[in-house]
Amino acid sequence: MSELTTAQVLVEALPYIRRFAGRTVVVKYGGNALAGTSDHDALALFAEDIVLMHTVGIRPVVVHGGGPQINEMLARLNIESSFSNGLRVTDAATMEVVQMVLNGQVNPQIVSAINTHGNVAVGLSGEDGRTLQVTPRDPSLGFVGDIEKVRPHVIEGLLHDGFVPVLSTVGVDSHGQPYNVNADTAAGAIAEALGAEKIIYLTDIAGLRSNIDDASSLIQRITVNELSALIENGTVSGGMIPKVESCMQAVRGGVKSAHILDGRIAHVLLLELFTDQGAGTMITGGVS
Numbered sequence: 487m488s489e490l491t492t493a494q495v496l497v498e499a500l501p502y503i504r505r506f507a508g509r510t511v512v513v514k515y516g517g518n519a520l521a522g523t524s525d526h527d528a529l530a531l532f533a534e535d536i537v538l539m540h541t542v543g544i545r546p547v548v549v550h551g552g553g554p555q556i557n558e559m560l561a562r563l564n565i566e567s568s569f570s571n572g573l574r575v576t577d578a579a580t581m582e583v584v585q586m587v588l589n590g591q592v593n594p595q596i597v598s599a600i601n602t603h604g605n606v607a608v609g610l611s612g613e614d615g616r617t618l619q620v621t622p623r624d625p626s627l628g629f630v631g632d633i634e635k636v637r638p639h640v641i642e643g644l645l646h647d648g649f650v651p652v653l654s655t656v657g658v659d660s661h662g663q664p665y666n667v668n669a670d671t672a673a674g675a676i677a678e679a680l681g682a683e684k685i686i687y688l689t690d691i692a693g694l695r696s697n698i699d700d701a702s703s704l705i706q707r708i709t710v711n712e713l714s715a716l717i718e719n720g721t722v723s724g725g726m727i728p729k730v731e732s733c734m735q736a737v738r739g740g741v742k743s744a745h746i747l748d749g750r751i752a753h754v755l756l757l758e759l760f761t762d763q764g765a766g767t768m769i770t771g772g773v774s
């Protein structure tokens with residue numbers, strides 16, 4: 487890169503650095519991003535981005551699940567799952583593994599990656615401070631919870647003290663029973679409860695496409711209304727729907743923008759936040 491280009495990159499970034507200073511940005515980090523072997527590098531790059539964001543005054547909050555890691559541990563422990571309508575039933579033994587893996591394995595892994603670049607990350611689960619209060623979804627699915635209420639106080643306290651909260655999405659019901667919660671939905675609800683500037687989903691797709699088979703058809707910007715039209719006409723479908731709906735719900739709930747990014751792109755968070763063009767799909771309210 488020439489010196490001039492380097493300078494241009496910095497000039498492009500500066501207004502965003504100024505605009506986002508002091509703002510809360512929730513980042514959903516996928517279990518898929520952590521799963522494979524080569525992904526330790528991906529985690530290190532992610533950690534660098536989070537620390538850089540923090541250094542320029544942004545208040546990042548990391549929210550994570552860990553589906554692949556839970557499946558792997560269930561297999562290692564020979565715990566067989568039953569399924570109801572294709573969905574895994576979270577019985578008591580499975581829930582123990584969910585807690586063990588999310589709170590004992592995935593969460594500290596992310597915390598420690600961030601803390602090798604700056605001692606700012608603090609891990610917690612949705613049970614701490616009853617941050618994620620849930621109600622059971624459907625008794626036949628066992629301990630799968632839907633978010634009833636987010637209590638953002640512990641996260642806010644950590645942010646106020648300059649820490650980066652890293653939250654695992656284990657929720658709790660009114661009796662203190664832990665539940666597994668969908669991490670995409672939880673991340674959106676947390677962003678809403680925090681009055682966040684942005685919710686960012688790191689996924690293993692390149693963002694939303696207007697033609698699913700055409701990589702050049704990436705939708706760079708879209709409004710919630712335009713997006714619901716794309717769901718209705720089937721352009722956005724399948725596994726993307728829950729994520730997209732969490733985005734739309736967060737934006738309708740006051741989060742300024744939701745972003746769907748490809749977590750496999752190195753430093754994708756910095757590219758999205760600090761360039762004009764960004765690197766994925768940005769969803770906003772109002773007109774685009």
Ligand code: ARG
Nearest residue numbers: 706758759761763764766768
């Ligand atoms: N950096 C700006 C922001 O984060 C613009 C990002 C544009 N991104 C996009 N996918 N069109 O608000």
